[in-house]
Amino acid sequence: MTKSLLLRKAHRYLGLFIGIQFLGWTISGLYFSWNNIDNVHGDHLRKPARYLAGGVEVVPPSAAIRNLAATQAVDSLHSVQLISLLGKPVYQLQYFSGHVGEGMHLHVHHALADATTGALLPALNEAQAVAVARENLVAGAKVASVQYLASTDPKHEYREKPLPAWAVSFSEPACTAYVSAELGTLQAVRHDQWRAFDFLWMFHTMDYATKDNFNNVLLKIFSLAGLVTVVSGFALFIVSSRTLKRITRWG
Template sequence: MKLKSNQYYIRKSHRYLGLILGVQFLFWTLGGLYFSWNDIDEVHGDHLRSEKQYFSSTMQMVSPQVVLEKLEANSAVDSVLSVQLIEIAGEPTYQVRYFSGAMDHSEHEAGGHMPSHTSNVKVQLANAGTGEFVSPLSEDEAVVVAKRQMADPVKVEKVEYLTEVGSHHEYREKPLPAWAVSFSQPDKCTVYVSAELGTFQAIRHDQWRVFDFLWMLHTMDYAGRDNFGNVLLKAFSIFGLLTILSGFVLYYMSSPSVRKGKKRMQRA
């Protein structure tokens, strides 16, 4: 029985690797075309948002210290993470984020910076004009905040209160709980507002959703979409390198010029 040559096995491996990788290369190319041909600011929905409004320098406000003293009198406050002046439905509001409870030692050494959804980071809203505490946003208040974000708001189609989302949800890795305020137009957009923080978090619309789906295909992270270090992507990178190298080897083994050069060397 005639033994098959190395060239046969290399050619067969190259063909199957090319077939498997070709599908993923097509996804990468389609994604790259969409990414490069779309304005990232429009993908983020910036063109749908109204211009940011600023507070007058003459408005009357109480000192943040008034809010902090009242907070310490009513809650267990270990330390303050931040005090920020925000706007809720046109009202100047203090957003106080503070630590309540034991803080992880490693976080303490790093300066105590922790994400807003960490269990021992609490949030308190207070009216900046009076210092009175403000409750987390109700549905009506969230709708007002969402509408004020839109340049041309239309009728609200649906409002949802989110306490948890999956790894593929368009509001993943954002502060919860949150209100999702959906509009029928433009582009079936949904505005997400954090109930506890009292602030706009994200706007999602059809253009972003297409981008997000192609991004998942691009990163090959089918579990959470945003992990560039996943095993599948690393494996396909190695397969791609093997495909290219096998192509170079096949070219060398099948090239007439190479064969002629070998024959000349043998005659010499």
């Protein structure tokens, strides 16, 4: 078998093997480049953020921290933030409870406290979650359904975000707002444009389990196969080009 024929066969079968994935990469790349990422994130469905008045009167965060430590095993604090929850000043407390190994913390825990008294607040109920979602979305939003999420699978559109959460679905605009029950804030807005982006992102990363892992073995294999295909194409051109053969002969 000649060198040219061997390269031609290798190029053909490699192209057939990775062609569908290359098509997926191209289509997804086109979708990404032709869509505004802010719209994909649902920013156009959100109202401008509301802030507390500069003269708001609050107790020191230490009051809330003391109340938290009296009821929970607080190993260390992650953060304390003053937020507006349905127009009222509230401390958002994030903390660690317990260790794993040498100083490695367990997951972050969350709590809310009234910033005017320091008293701890319960996690948001359904009515409060709907109110938070309405407060953050464009005017006239119509609620279609509400679901409480204690857990999600790796492919869920609300993944790697604080749980538990309330999924508040709207019929107009057609979207789902995810509100953290323990943080009291809107965490994400999902709609059809984002879902199409997420589906194509899965093809782009070739991570069909969690969608976000760029270091998976399948992607590495196809990337190398793509490189070999391109190199074999250049090599095939070189060995089969009549012009190059003439130049070589004359040289």
